[in-house]
Amino acid sequence: MGVESFLDEVLNRVKEFLNLAQQTDVIRNGLPHDSLRKTIDLKLPIEGHGIQSALDDIDSVLRHSVHTTAPGFMNPLWGGLSVSSIAGELVTAATNTAMYTYEIAPMATLIESTILTRMGELAGFSTSKGTLTTGGSNSNLLGLLCARQSMDQKSSSLGFDGRNSVVFVSEEAHYSYSIAANVIGIGFLNIIKVRCDEDGRMRPDSLEEEIERALQAGQRPFAVLATSGTTVRGAFDPLRPLAEISHRYNLWMHVDAAWGGACLLSNQYRSLMDGLDLADSFCWDAHKMMGVPLICSAFIVKDASILRQVCSTGTEAHYLYHGESEDVDLGRYSLQCGRRNDALKLWLAWREIGDAGWASLVDRFMELATYLELKVEETPELEMASSRMWTNVCFRYVGDTAPEDLNELNAELRHRLLQDGRFMVSKSTIKGQIILRSVISNNQISEQSLDSYIKRVVELGQDIERGLPSQ
Ligand SMILES: Cc1ncc(COP(=O)(O)O)c(C=O)c1O
Structure with a gap:
């Protein structure tokens, strides 16, 4: 296989992976590490497998990667999709x-x-x-x-x-x-x-x-x-x-x-x-x-x-x-x-959207964070765990649960959310209280995705309160 057709194949796979992130409900397949290790071939061979097999390897890497560009991804302080920056990464590697x-x-x-x-x-x-x-x-x-x-x-x-x-x-x-x-x-x-x-x-x-x-x-x-x-x-x-x-x-x-x-x-x-x-x-x-x-x-x-x-x-x-x-x-x-060369990807993005584009991005993230905060406040089962200055929205499920049991409930809720695979947020602690830290730093998040998120959190919290097992 020539360099050109190999790279075309790779790009096709990358495009498919990025498209999938917008369509799938499952942003993380949640296989434990011992199962994943058994599922895929990680060995470094004595005789090389050849370039064609790199495509199979790329398929398996993509299949088992977290979709950090999916709208449900609100876990770390980063995420989202910048196509010009991805292009920058490619050019950085090529040059x-x-x-x-x-x-x-x-x-x-x-x-x-x-x-x-x-x-x-x-x-x-x-x-x-x-x-x-x-x-x-x-x-x-x-x-x-x-x-x-x-x-x-x-x-x-x-x-x-x-x-x-x-x-x-x-x-x-x-x-x-x-x-x-x-x-x-x-x-x-x-x-x-x-x-x-x-x-x-x-x-x-x-x-x-x-x-x-x-x-x-x-x-x-x-x-x-x-x-x-x-x-x-x-x-x-x-x-x-x-x-x-x-x-x-x-x-x-x-x-x-x-x-x-x-x-x-x-x-x-x-x-x-x-x-x-x-x-x-x-x-x-x-x-x-x-x-x-x-x-x-x-x-x-x-x-x-x-x-x-x-x-x-x-x-x-x-x-x-x-x-x-x-x-x-x-x-x-x-x-x-x-x-x-980490500068190129940022420079390309900055040239693409300009100062005005960055300002809109930040303002939009703040708008979405305000939206999420309001949703939390108007949902009786939830409560904000802290005031909000930036796009970290920290809250917890309270429902009808006794205060002393809330940490356990919220830890379990986050665990179920992760298993469910549609949303990823971080479990953190504020003044001894376990909370869900949801971060708006992903340009694929929308009001609709936040609505679904809140709905899912409440459903899972209620399941736990009713003693229903994790599905
Ligand atoms: C406030 C703050 N400073 C520094 C860091 C570390 O940044 P990095 O992960 O790029 O090393 C983080 C990471 O989340 C952070 O939240």
Whole structure:
């Protein structure tokens, strides 16, 4: 089989898979891993099976993949369908290159720089530099590394005794900070969790108290890590007062906007991140609300020299860098050497729909989240588990069940929902209560799909209350 007909066959299969996601009721077939392992042939052969068999393998991969572009997919903070971005992924693979130098990735280098500059502008940074990373977790790691470098300019070259150094995050921040604390050498126990208000936002007064307490205990605070769009509730920390406190104590301020960063694209919702311009760095995942396929995460910093120091190696990588495009080469601002071109898919999508298209997308997602929230409120069997600021709609089934049994019921409900296969949402916990976190970050969701979702949740909740077994 020639390259051309092979690729045609592959594309046909991909198109069929994407079409199926819109038509099927079952977005996940739910086979347990031991059954799936027995069902498909995963072995790596001694003698190759040939290109034709790759088509069979692709068929089996597609058959057993979750339909993350289906309207019922509301589980993680990403999903949906962007055809131009999928095309970008194909072209990225076909033009297979690494992002370290202009020499080897001319167009991709300029594209990535254009995107990062634009994101810096949207944040209101007067100067900025950045890099695309392997995800929001690693963008947060870069934020912490920059903070460490800013506190101790020798830390990148001589190392650092971080046992006494502390950073502050909201008690609802993403777990990636713990890993980052481990990697930068302070250890995750040196992360101080700051209390949140009723709505899940870091309290500025509590931050100040914690900083004072740490100073009195002889600890060395060096960064405040705020969140714009928390993982479970979608809360936005109040950046302006937090930045004011950070500056007063001479602390680096990094903002994790992996999830909420897209609000900067909407006139209506940009104010959720009011004060971002006062931060030192932030991250923003385009693979979340912007619907670009994973991974596409940006880390942006105001002071380029800090990022350059963090990513410097001491010995010049003479086999890569030759000086002539020093200002343009992106490898000097990345923790990676080989790095894939994640910029193209975002650039193609941005060129396709423009700033106006992004604004409509964010506004539409918020409209759908409001719709879902209203549906929950008008359904007697359900109750919201938290106020809503973003498109995370957190609720639980209450029905006629006693309060002490609600956790068990909602855990079972989520389990049945998953088995049912029509809707996928996450099981999370808010203040000890098990809730269903339904996220609107998938452009295939509609009012109709949300109606069916609520109907199904109520049916399953009632089944459980009546003691009916799972079907
Ligand atoms: C608030 C927040 N920050 C960071 C991350 C990590 O992003 P990634 O999965 O791209 O590493 C997540 C993931 O959901 C998140 O919710």
